[in-house]
Amino acid sequence: MSDFFDTLGAAARKAASSAATQISIAAEEQKVRQAYQAIGKLYYRQTKNGGSLTGDEFDAQIAAADAALERIRSLKDAKTVEPDDYVTVE
Numbered sequence: 001m002s003d004f005f006d007t008l009g010a011a012a013r014k015a016a017s018s019a020a021t022q023i024s025i026a027a028e029e030q031k032v033r034q035a036y037q038a039i040g041k042l043y044y045r046q047t048k049n050g051g052s053l054t055g056d057e058f059d060a061q062i063a064a065a066d067a068a069l070e071r072i073r074s075l076k077d078a079k080t081v082e083p084d085d086y087v088t089v090e
Contacts, residue, residue: 021079028068028075035065 038061045051 028072031068
């Protein structure tokens, strides 16, 4: 009976870890959306005023989007489950 609860506990921990990873991915995806929106606003403002499409503001937002996308890739890579990681209940 103890083995059953140990297996059940391991499955619960794995599910909680997966949920936490999904939440982290969603938060990073929101950061990407915010950076894209900021870039769009900057683009609109600059083109409307005839200004340059380069600058520190653009670079900062692009860097923020790139960093969030890299964190998403890392989280998804860490989330990959190997066949030996599956929990079997007997």
